[in-house]
Amino acid sequence: MTDDPARRAWQALEEVHDPEIPHVSIVDLGIVRGVTAAADGSRVEAALSPTYSGCPAVSVIELDAETALRAAGFAEVVIRRQMAPAWTTDWITERGRERLKAAGIAPPDAAGAGKAALLGRPAQVACPQCGSPHTEQLSEFGSTACKALWRCRDCLEPFDYFKCI
Structure with a gap:
């Protein structure tokens, strides 16, 4: 641990994982705004x-963030839900994208690609298993609301795709 309280807090939050995507910390998902x-x-x-x-x-x-911060030695912990600006997949770190892929979840497209999908242009999603670009969307809804179900046409494996926002 560090003597800098802010750095200690960030380190504690890096150990908190999204319960629906346990491979990625809330810091790497860009959920922690400050x-x-x-x-x-x-x-x-x-x-x-x-x-x-x-x-x-x-x-x-x-609750997990509060628990981690208390365990890091903070006696008074305030968790503030920040709705604006709205979270975007652009805030996922490169390490977060790599961890999503390692977990078999195709990371979201680069910044701005979600706008193309909203305009009816299909996303080009590479298979996180074999890397093939020959994939197809099976359902707009995956294992959680933030993911869609896709399948690779080459290796035939189904996978989740983290939707762009």
Whole structure:
């Protein structure tokens, strides 16, 4: 652990994982929008943005973040839900994208690609198993609301695709 309270808070939050995507921390998903810690380390406030306004995991994530911060030595912990600006897949770190892929989940397209999908142009999604670009969407709905179900036409494996927002 570090003596810097803000850095200690960030380190603690890097250990908190999304319960629906346990391979990726809430920091790497871009859910943690900011941390403010008292210089003496007694108090910390963390701003979290849910990936979706109706995400069923929001309360669990907030409780897990509070628990991790208390375990890191903060006596007073404030978790603030920050709805604006709305979370976007552009906030997922490169490490988060790599961890999604390693878990068999195709990471979202690069910035702006979601706009193309909203305009009716299909996304080009590479298979996270074999890397093939020959994939097809089976359903707009995957294992969670933030993912769609796809299948690779080459290796025939189904996989989740993290939707762009």
